[in-house]
Amino acid sequence: MSVIEAVVFDIGNVLVEWNPRHLYRKVFTDEARMEAFLADICTMEWHVEHDRGVSFESNAAPLKERHPEHAELIDLWxxxxxxMNAGPVPGTAALLSKLKQRGVPVHGLTNMPSPxxxxxxxxxxxxxxxxxxxxSGDEGVIKPDPRIxxxxxxxxxxxxxxxxxxDDSQRNVDxxxxxxxxxxxxxxxxxxxxDLVRLGLA
Structure with a gap:
């Protein structure tokens, strides 16, 4: 088996904690209402278009037309x-830094809006x-598409x-x-x- 010569990190929920609930808990007083909003209106299926490079404005416009009563909440997205990024995932930055110090090339591959x-x-x-x-937002293609x-x-x-x-996503790992x-x-x-120890990287 080949020696590991480089390491690629996903970013969201590997290096930085990401969850829209970090934002929407600040504006909803009722957890159930927030969950319904995220399940029925600002869904992950809707959001993935931002990762694909679609601008928020163009993606939000038809959603606000369908749900005008939630337009302000949609705009918050x-x-x-x-x-939505709460902070570093505990411990991962230190592992990244140690790999860098050992001279291991480290790269990133992320589904994320361009800005x-x-x-x-x-x-x-x-x-x-x-x-x-x-x-992904820069390339117009998202994981798990092999092209990215x-x-x-x-x-x-x-x-x-x-x-x-x-990566924290099994689909992307596969x-x-x-x-x-x-x-x-x-x-x-x-x-x-x-795993880094097992692979001789730490």
């Missing part, structure tokens, strides 16, 4: 989307340690067989494995740390 990643880099300096970062992995392979000159891919990557299905930093 675009106006205050950075508040969000630069803002997150200002807030979470550890993201600046990533060398090549492919953001292939973009990173080309830009970072990766050999998937010698690259560890880390897509990486299908392309030849070694993989880690992320649950917490302790589990990742054990």
């Amino acid at each position: 675009g106006d205050r989307q950075l508040e 969000v990643f630069p803002a997150l880099c200002e807030r979470f300096p550890e993201l600046c340690l990533l060398e090549k970062v492919v953001v 992995f292939e973009i990173l392979i080309e830009r970072a000159a990766l050999d998937p067989r010698a690259t560890l891919y880390i 897509a990486a494995v299908a392309l030849g990557f070694r993989s880690h299905h992320f649950r917490d930093a302790d589990g990742l740390a054990l």
Whole structure:
């Protein structure tokens, strides 16, 4: 089996905690009403178009036409989307930093709207340690589509067989494995740390 020569991190819920509830708990006083809003109106199926590169304005317009009584709450998604990122995932930044110190190339591959990643880099300096970062909103294609992995392979000159891919989504992990990557299905930093030791990276 190939020696690991590079590591690729997903960002949301691997390096930075992301959940729209971090924002909407600030404006809803009733948890059940918030959950209904996120299940029926601002759904993940709706949001994924932002990750695909569709602007918030164009994606929100038909939604607000269908739900005019919730227009202000819908607009919060675009106006205050950075508040959906609560903080660093405990422990992962330290592992990223140690890999960097050992001279292991570290890259990023994320489903994320285009404007969000630069803002997150200002807030979470550890993201600046990533060398090549492919953001779905910039490319118009989202994981688990193989095309976005292939973009990173080309830009970072990766050999998937010698690259560890880390993601909290099993679908994305499966897509990486299908392309030849070694993989880690992320649950917490302790589990990742054990896998890095097993692979000779720590």
